[in-house]
Amino acid sequence: MAHRTLEQHISVDMTHKKRCNETGWGLYASTNIAAREAIISIERPLVISLDIPRLKDTCYECLGYGSEAYRNPERIAWEEDKKLQVCTGCHVVRYCSKECQTLSWKSVHKHECSLFARLHPNILPNNVRAILQLLLLRKANRLPHGEWDAFMNLESHLQQWESRNGRQWEDIGLMARGTKEYAGTDLSEETLREVFGKLLVNCFTMVSPFYDPLGLALHPLAALVNHSCNYNAFVRFDTSSHCLSVLALRPIARDEQIVVSYIDATNPRHVRQKELQDKYFFDCACSKCSDYVTKEEGVPQLPESSEHLLVEQRAFELLAAAQKDTSITGPIQKCQYGIHILRKTGAWPLHRQPLASLRQQLVVSLIAAGQIHLAFVHAWIQYRSIDPKLMTEKHHPIRLVHLWLVIVLLKRIYFASFSPTDLPIQKYTITSNSIMHIKLIHYLHWALMKRVGDDDDGTFAQVVRHHFIQDGGYEKQRYPIAKRDDFLKEAEKLKACTTEILEKELVWGESGAAA
Ligand SMILES: [Zn+2]
Numbered sequence: 033m034a035h036r037t038l039e040q041h042i043s044v045d046m047t048h049k050k051r052c053n054e055t056g057w058g059l060y061a062s063t064n065i066a067a068r069e070a071i072i073s074i075e076r077p078l079v080i081s082l083d084i085p086r087l088k089d090t091c092y093e094c095l096g097y098g099s100e101a102y103r104n105p106e107r108i109a110w111e112e113d114k115k116l117q118v119c120t121g122c123h124v125v126r127y128c129s130k131e132c133q134t135l136s137w138k139s140v141h142k143h144e145c146s147l148f149a150r151l152h153p154n155i156l157p158n159n160v161r162a163i164l165q166l167l168l169l170r171k172a173n174r175l176p177h178g179e180w181d182a183f184m185n186l187e188s189h190l191q192q193w194e195s196r197n198g199r200q201w202e203d204i205g206l207m208a209r210g211t212k213e214y215a216g217t218d219l220s221e222e223t224l225r226e227v228f229g230k231l232l233v234n235c236f237t238m239v240s241p242f243y244d245p246l247g248l249a250l251h252p253l254a255a256l257v258n259h260s261c262n263y264n265a266f267v268r269f270d271t272s273s274h275c276l277s278v279l280a281l282r283p284i285a286r287d288e289q290i291v292v293s294y295i296d297a298t299n300p301r302h303v304r305q306k307e308l309q310d311k312y313f314f315d316c317a318c319s320k321c322s323d324y325v326t327k328e329e330g331v332p333q334l335p336e337s338s339e340h341l342l343v344e345q346r347a348f349e350l351l352a353a354a355q356k357d358t359s360i361t362g363p364i365q366k367c368q369y370g371i372h373i374l375r376k377t378g379a380w381p382l383h384r385q386p387l388a389s390l391r392q393q394l395v396v397s398l399i400a401a402g403q404i405h406l407a408f409v410h411a412w413i414q415y416r417s418i419d420p421k422l423m424t425e426k427h428h429p430i431r432l433v434h435l436w437l438v439i440v441l442l443k444r445i446y447f448a449s450f451s452p453t454d455l456p457i458q459k460y461t462i463t464s465n466s467i468m469h470i471k472l473i474h475y476l477h478w479a480l481m482k483r484v485g486d487d488d489d490g491t492f493a494q495v496v497r498h499h500f501i502q503d504g505g506y507e508k509q510r511y512p513i514a515k516r517d518d519f520l521k522e523a524e525k526l527k528a529c530t531t532e533i534l535e536k537e538l539v540w541g542e543s544g545a546a547a
């Protein structure tokens with residue numbers, strides 16, 4: 033009896049494929065689609081592959097976080113804490129339960145475990161593991177019907193990689209050679225280079241329900257969805273169900289093209305254009321790229337002067353350096369300095385990039401350093417003053433995650449027994465008293481529940497709902513409705529706190545942000 037192929041459920045009824053220009057295809061709405069509706073859902077992407085550091089702290093099957101991950105500040109929003117067991121065959125992948133291990137073994141891992149074991153302690157990079165998995169499943173006749181052909185029909189941009197002749201072209205050659213050896217495949221090295229080109233230009237960054245990058249995912253159908261900086265849809269990956277979906281961000285009319293953003297669309301135009309050209313070989317001509325000043329954000333697409341361009345460059349460098357810095361105080365100082373030089377120009381509203389990204393990185397770094405109070409104030413600034421300008425939809429998935437982070441930090445502060453020694457200003461506590469503190473948590477959680485909606489069954493929505501119920505959210509008597517005046521008083525308190533911190537950013541030195 034032939035092996036069963038992996039089960040595959042795809043729902044695409046709302047879309048059709050159509051040429052969008054001479055060279056490319058796009059996915060179009062076949063019907064009017066409401067905001068937040070799922071447009072495509074693919075139960076199992078063709079390949080998913082975890083980043084190397086995530087192999088240590090993430091279940092290889094359900095992608096749940098292990099206790100290791102809980103120490104990672106970027107994952108503070110997730111309050112699970114599972115013990116992971118390493119696969120005794122290869123010592124590379126880890127599982128949260130026997131069930132996960134069995135499922136994973138049957139679906140993919142039995143084809144790759146001995147190879148991983150042979151290479152251990154070396155671990156192959158995620159794109160090589162992705163392609164190996166694909167080739168091994170193909171060899172075992174286990175790929176869902178038609179998916180290999182659909183994959184091979186994707187664009188690889190191989191000639192452009194070659195003519196660019198950069199480090200990536202070298203990498204593609206190395207990966208193709210290595211894969212040929214490891215997978216024992218009948219495909220030529222030339223074809224394997226094509227395969228890697230296709231993976232590089234068509235894969236998505238797989239993110240957790242809380243928007244932490246986990247690795248990469250690819251499906252030929254999802255790869256049909258084109259890019260726009262003015263996107264009307266977004267990709268979501270539900271870790272526990274392995275479901276890759278594309279959801280509408282705003283209402284999409286029949287025959288409108290469905291577009292997502294491949295990059296951080298809040299960056300300035302010249303940064304976006306360079307990233308799209310480097311990674312995907314095209315010049316974006318979306319409505320946002322055609323305006324000189326972005327309508328929504330009201331900031332110039334290009335720095336106003338060469339001096340501003342230099343400051344912007346320096347700030348982007350500081351951001352990149354902070355993201356790489358593994359020390360405790362290093363990333364905090366880099367972010368604070370980047371924020372300072374931008375704000376000093378007087379030309380950077382809080383939501384103008386890279387100021388917003390520096391603050392987001394600052395929140396992460398402060399959490400890592402245990403400075404929860406200060407992290408909260410910056411997360412609050414992000415939620416209140418920055419996100420509404422950068423992402424107009426109240427239900428934008430990143431805005432929801434940022435609100436959740438505010439709630440998680442408020443809860444941490446509530447349960448922490450120490451006083452806010454990490455705040456540079458001692459005269460403020462964040463809330464008037466513990467009753468108001470808990471009311472504020474409840475109020476924000478309730479606001480988040482409303483934005484998430486009742487019919488969303490994604491992992492994020494489930495976690496938010498679970499915690500709301502666990503905290504007694506629906507038991508009115510536990511949380512007597514606070515008077516409006518009481519809330520206004522708390523709002524004043526928070527405002528005074530954020531104002532003082534924002535003012536400090538304008539000075540640098542002994543009494544300033546670095547102090
Ligand atoms: Zn698991």
Ligand SMILES: [Zn+2]
Pocket residue numbers: 119120121122123124125141145146148
């Ligand atoms: Zn194994």
Ligand SMILES: [Zn+2]
Pocket residue numbers: 260261262304316317318319320321
């Ligand atoms: Zn664009």
